[in-house]
Amino acid sequence: MLISPLHAETTVLALGDSLTAGYGLPQDQGFVPQLQAWLADKGQAVKIVNAGVSGDTTAGGLSRTDWSLTPDVDAVIVNLGGNDMLRGIDPSTSRANLDAILAKVKAKGLPVLLVSLRAPGNYGADFKSNFDAMYPDLAAEYGAVLADNYFFPVINQSTRLLDPAYMQADGIHPNAKGVAKILDALGPKVQELLAKLPS
Numbered sequence: 517m518l519i520s521p522l523h524a525e526t527t528v529l530a531l532g533d534s535l536t537a538g539y540g541l542p543q544d545q546g547f548v549p550q551l552q553a554w555l556a557d558k559g560q561a562v563k564i565v566n567a568g569v570s571g572d573t574t575a576g577g578l579s580r581t582d583w584s585l586t587p588d589v590d591a592v593i594v595n596l597g598g599n600d601m602l603r604g605i606d607p608s609t610s611r612a613n614l615d616a617i618l619a620k621v622k623a624k625g626l627p628v629l630l631v632s633l634r635a636p637g638n639y640g641a642d643f644k645s646n647f648d649a650m651y652p653d654l655a656a657e658y659g660a661v662l663a664d665n666y667f668f669p670v671i672n673q674s675t676r677l678l679d680p681a682y683m684q685a686d687g688i689h690p691n692a693k694g695v696a697k698i699l700d701a702l703g704p705k706v707q708e709l710l711a712k713l714p715s
Contacts, residue, residue: 526713527563527588528706531577531617532595532631535666536568540684545692547699554703560710565589573599574613581620591709592621595631595666597647602688604639607646614650618658627712629661629705630654661712663705669697 530536530548538546548566555562567584569576577596585592594617600610614630621628632651635644655662670682670690678687682694690698 525563526561526590526710527565528591528593528709529565529567529584529586529589530593530595531581531584532568532593533572533577533599534568534570534689535598536593536595537566537570538568539570539689540686541689541692541695545695547695550692550695550699551703551706554699555706555710558703558707560707562710568595571599572596573603573605574610574617578613578617581617585620585624585626589624589626590713592626592628593631593706593709594618594621594628594660597633597651601633601635601647604643607635607643607650610647611650611654614654615657618654618660622658627661627709628658629663629709630658631663631666631702631705633667634665661705661709663702666698666702669701670694 536547538548543549548564548568552562552564567580569580574596577594594614596614596617597610618628618630630651635647637644652662654660667678670679671677672679680687682690682697684691
């Protein structure tokens with residue numbers, strides 16, 4: 517398959533938590549290697565740098581942003597907030613951290629893909645509405661590509677719950693099949709991100 521010259525030396529930083537790191541999966545079945553393979557199948561030779569740290573909150577991601585944005589990085593994927601949600605961290609704090617991350621990326625002149633999540637209702641309606649809104653709000657503010665709910669492809673549309681067939685035993689992290697299903701939806705958003713790179 518021919519490789520597009522536009523992306524021949526493109527490096528994308530994937531800044532995230534365990535969902536990015538590939539927690540609980542074989543080395544070649546995590547989010548980053550599957551995304552890199554998905555793009556290669558589309559003829560795009562893109563190096564995805566795995567900057568996923570299991571357990572990281574938006575604050576942890578922010579603390580790593582400066583040194584993660586090395587000179588070779590051409591674009592950034594930000595997939596953070598899940599651990600904030602699990603810990604019940606005030607969404608205003610999470611929003612401020614994501615805002616600061618996106619500001620740092622913007623200062624480097626790099627296009628960014630912001631991957632959103634949805635909060636469950638157990639923290640209350642205000643928490644859910646504020647958490648859910650921060651992703652589209654910040655994407656609009658920074659001109660970021662927005663990927664809808666990361667987990668949507670692995671939700672059973674009848675039960676509205678995560679489908680165990682696509683999840684690891686912990687019920688939190690997708691299995692290899694789940695990652696592949698998620699990439700069916702997320703991969704085109706990464707292509708949209710790559711299309712923002714200068715020719």
